[in-house]
Amino acid sequence: MKATLGYASHAAADKLGPFNFERRDPLPHDVAIEILYCGVCHSDLHQVRNEWHNTIYPCVPGHEIVGRVTKVGAHVTKFKEGDLAAVGCMVDSCRKCPSCDRGLEQYCDVGPVFTYNGPDKHSGAQTFGGYSDSIVVDEAFVLHVPANLDLAAVAPLLCAGITTYSPLHHWKVGKGQKVGIVGLGGLGHMGVKFAHALGAHTVLFTTSPGKAEDAKRLGADEVVVSKNADEMKAHARSFDFILDCVSAQHDINEYLNLLKVDGNITLVGAPEHPLPVAAFPLLMGRRSLSGSGIGGIAETQEMLDFCGQHGITSEIEMINMDYINTAYDRLLKSDVKYRFVIDMKSLK
Numbered sequence: 403m404k405a406t407l408g409y410a411s412h413a414a415a416d417k418l419g420p421f422n423f424e425r426r427d428p429l430p431h432d433v434a435i436e437i438l439y440c441g442v443c444h445s446d447l448h449q450v451r452n453e454w455h456n457t458i459y460p461c462v463p464g465h466e467i468v469g470r471v472t473k474v475g476a477h478v479t480k481f482k483e484g485d486l487a488a489v490g491c492m493v494d495s496c497r498k499c500p501s502c503d504r505g506l507e508q509y510c511d512v513g514p515v516f517t518y519n520g521p522d523k524h525s526g527a528q529t530f531g532g533y534s535d536s537i538v539v540d541e542a543f544v545l546h547v548p549a550n551l552d553l554a555a556v557a558p559l560l561c562a563g564i565t566t567y568s569p570l571h572h573w574k575v576g577k578g579q580k581v582g583i584v585g586l587g588g589l590g591h592m593g594v595k596f597a598h599a600l601g602a603h604t605v606l607f608t609t610s611p612g613k614a615e616d617a618k619r620l621g622a623d624e625v626v627v628s629k630n631a632d633e634m635k636a637h638a639r640s641f642d643f644i645l646d647c648v649s650a651q652h653d654i655n656e657y658l659n660l661l662k663v664d665g666n667i668t669l670v671g672a673p674e675h676p677l678p679v680a681a682f683p684l685l686m687g688r689r690s691l692s693g694s695g696i697g698g699i700a701e702t703q704e705m706l707d708f709c710g711q712h713g714i715t716s717e718i719e720m721i722n723m724d725y726i727n728t729a730y731d732r733l734l735k736s737d738v739k740y741r742f743v744i745d746m747k748s749l750k
């Protein structure tokens with residue numbers, strides 16, 4: 403066992419603080435990674451504050467992990483000591499159900515093992531995430547990092563990146579389409595970058611007029627301030643696809659009304675409370691509403707390789723570990739440009 407230092411919360415109302423625990427020694431298929439950077443996802447905040455009502459404490463969040471391999475098990479073939487490596491939201495799955503067979507480990511029929519707050523396959527206790535100095539993960543769930551990208555700015559790709567890339571591909575977003583991205587936060591800003599890279603006419607919807615210039619720089623062709631009813635109305639019945647990346651309560655019906663006939667809105671945001679959906683905006687236009695969760699392991703590697711080829715990374719604000727509670731307060735005010743990334747050196 404290896405002594406590990408992390409940051410944990412011990413109750414929903416608790417702040418995060420230093421926490422000592424142990425990681426297992428690498429098993430034959432395991433890769434041990436020294437964590438260099440970890441992104442801060444709004445899901446970390448939802449989980450730490452028990453907004454999804456399933457948190458097990460102590461909770462060490464973090465699922466946008468990049469670092470360097472320090473040790474590999476005897477049967478590991480994909481990695482060697484010294485390699486860069488990345489870990490996202492999952493560290494294992496059943497590997498034999500129909501979803502796993504299709505490379506959709508995130509929808510594993512018995513449930514994937516999430517990087518934190520999941521049932522650890524080996525210890526039986528819960529998993530601890532990337533707000534820590536090291537992690538041990540089966541090589542099947544470890545990703546390769548393109549060497550040409552800034553490592554800290556790669557970290558958010560492991561969740562914000564794949565969560566937006568996957569639905570844009572599933573719904574075949576590309577040239578000739580008008581695509582909306584709702585919310586310019588961690589997920590939304592990656593959505594804008596990917597929709598633009600795929601050739602779609604990309605429109606960002608924001609509640610923060612001050613983000614308009616950034617959105618255009620990141621690849622948006624148009625920016626709509628969603629609180630302005632006239633601006634919204636001007637886009638009625640015009641979108642092929644909308645990706646909703648909002649972390650809090652908002653009116654999804656306003657966006658259904660902006661879809662063309664047969665248009666789709668996909669929810670990736672995961673607010674604490676249900677979002678009411680009215681029947682008529684769905685009926686009148688055969689529109690559909692769907693959801694999407696992260697992405698499979700092969701698709702995550704494909705996304706990282708795509709980012710390597712197109713020079714795509716996240717826009718980050720680097721923070722020290724002890725800034726995390728302030729960072730959470732800022733997330734709640736939509737005040738992040740556009741992903742906090744923890745420099746894990748600050749933990750030592």
Ligand code: NAP
Binds near residue numbers: 672
């Ligand atoms: P984030 O960085 O905090 O961004 C959320 C953005 O939503 C804000 O920047 C803001 O953008 C907008 N927003 C916030 N409150 C709003 C409100 N009341 N009404 C309208 N817009 C509002 O969060 P994130 O890390 O991108 O995560 C977004 C959501 O996705 C979270 O709920 C997270 O748990 C979820 N998530 C889901 C998956 C999945 O697999 N489906 C994966 C990761 C995260 P503007 O300032 O531009 O309005």
Ligand code: ZN
Binds near residue numbers: 561
């Ligand atoms: Zn996440």
Ligand code: ZN
Binds near residue numbers: 502509512
């Ligand atoms: Zn499975």
